[in-house]
Amino acid sequence: MVQSIVRNAVRGGSTADPDVLSAQYALRYFASYLVRPKGQRLNIPQGMQQISKALSDRLACDVLELNAPVWRVSPPEEGCYGLEVEMPSNGITTFRASHVVFAIPVPGIAELAPWFPAWKLDAIEKVQTNPTVTLAIVLDSASKANWDDIFLITAADAHFNTVLQTRASADQVPSQRERTHFNCYLSADPETAAPGDDAATTSAWLEAFFRILPDARGRVLGTRLARWPRCFAYPAPGREKVLDQVQAPVDSAHLAGDFTSVTAGSHGALQEDGRAAREMLQASARS
Numbered sequence: 001m002v003q004s005i006v007r008n009a010v011r012g013g014s015t016a017d018p019d020v021l022s023a024q025y026a027l028r029y030f031a032s033y034l035v036r037p038k039g040q041r042l043n044i045p046q047g048m049q050q051i052s053k054a055l056s057d058r059l060a061c062d063v064l065e066l067n068a069p070v071w072r073v074s075p076p077e078e079g080c081y082g083l084e085v086e087m088p089s090n091g092i093t094t095f096r097a098s099h100v101v102f103a104i105p106v107p108g109i110a111e112l113a114p115w116f117p118a119w120k121l122d123a124i125e126k127v128q129t130n131p132t133v134t135l136a137i138v139l140d141s142a143s144k145a146n147w148d149d150i151f152l153i154t155a156a157d158a159h160f161n162t163v164l165q166t167r168a169s170a171d172q173v174p175s176q177r178e179r180t181h182f183n184c185y186l187s188a189d190p191e192t193a194a195p196g197d198d199a200a201t202t203s204a205w206l207e208a209f210f211r212i213l214p215d216a217r218g219r220v221l222g223t224r225l226a227r228w229p230r231c232f233a234y235p236a237p238g239r240e241k242v243l244d245q246v247q248a249p250v251d252s253a254h255l256a257g258d259f260t261s262v263t264a265g266s267h268g269a270l271q272e273d274g275r276a277a278r279e280m281l282q283a284s285a286r287s
């Protein structure tokens with residue numbers, strides 16, 4: 001039972017089983033559940049994309065195009081890569097670029113650039129990712145001050161691994177706002193992460209949630225189920241051995257994201273922009 005509680009707590013937070021994780025990484029998450037650091041488990045009310053939108057707003061309007069998926073990157077011809085981009089206003093458009101930064105989840109890179117050399121494709125294939133499914137539940141918490149103290153619940157025999165209470169700021173007292181947010185996490189379960197019947201999954205997970213927190217029944221204000229086929233590039237043992245090759249550019253194609261970072265997750269990703277920018281500036285200075 002104790003093993004299953006620890007296994008679920010690690011899996012829910014770090015997206016993989018303890019057996020395939022670096023201990024330092026898994027313990028960082030596990031320790032945070034016990035320490036309950038005030039500044040952790042904060043959510044951005046409108047979602048992570050608010051960071052990209054805020055950065056974009058600070059640039060001139062013709063610098064960055066949001067919501068424009070890249071479908072193909074062709075190998076360089078006369079020093080320029082060809083990018084097939086689905087532009088929001090005028091459909092598929094081909095751009096030519098002297099440098100390209102691949103800042104997408106690692107499994108998508110070989111799909112966009114299957115022509116990368118074998119050493120690069122082999123290295124990125126060794127970076128592990130797992131799917132995750134989340135159910136966000138918003139509860140009316142008027143007069144439920146006892147819920148404020150919940151940080152994490154490990155669900156040993158539910159449909160999900162863990163339930164976390166998230167808040168928009170460290171000092172927020174959810175019951176005073178009469179809104180409490182819980183997030184249920186299930187990691188490393190490809191079957192549940194595949195497209196499916198969201199209403200049925202939500203209803204089954206809610207029932208499991210009510211078994212854990214019975215007085216939540218009748219207080220649900222809203223739910224949102226999300227299936228993340230590619231969650232984050234977690235540091236499995238041995239990842240450090242391929243990190244140099246994962247980070248290394250292929251000519252003027254650069255790679256930056258959680259998968260090129262020493263750690264993982266958003267904190268790893270947020271440090272990689274600087275490394276990729278320095279790489280490009282140094283390459284430009286040489287040419």
Ligand SMILES: Cc1cc2nc3c(=O)[nH]c(=O)nc-3n(C[C@H](O)[C@H](O)[C@H](O)COP(=O)(O)OP(=O)(O)OC[C@H]3O[C@@H](n4cnc5c(N)ncnc54)[C@H](O)[C@@H]3O)c2cc1C
Binds near residue numbers: 070105230269
């Ligand atoms: C449910 C969940 C919980 C998480 N919890 C935590 C946590 O507690 N702590 C933590 O540190 N990390 C957490 N993470 C991981 C964190 O979100 C990622 O590690 C981080 O976002 C990776 O940043 P990135 O810039 O490398 O990639 P991403 O944030 O994935 O950004 C890649 C961007 O590229 C876009 N894109 C993809 N393909 C294309 C394409 N072909 N053309 C154009 N654009 C494309 C995507 O839309 C996306 O905007 C969590 C992730 C999930 C899904």
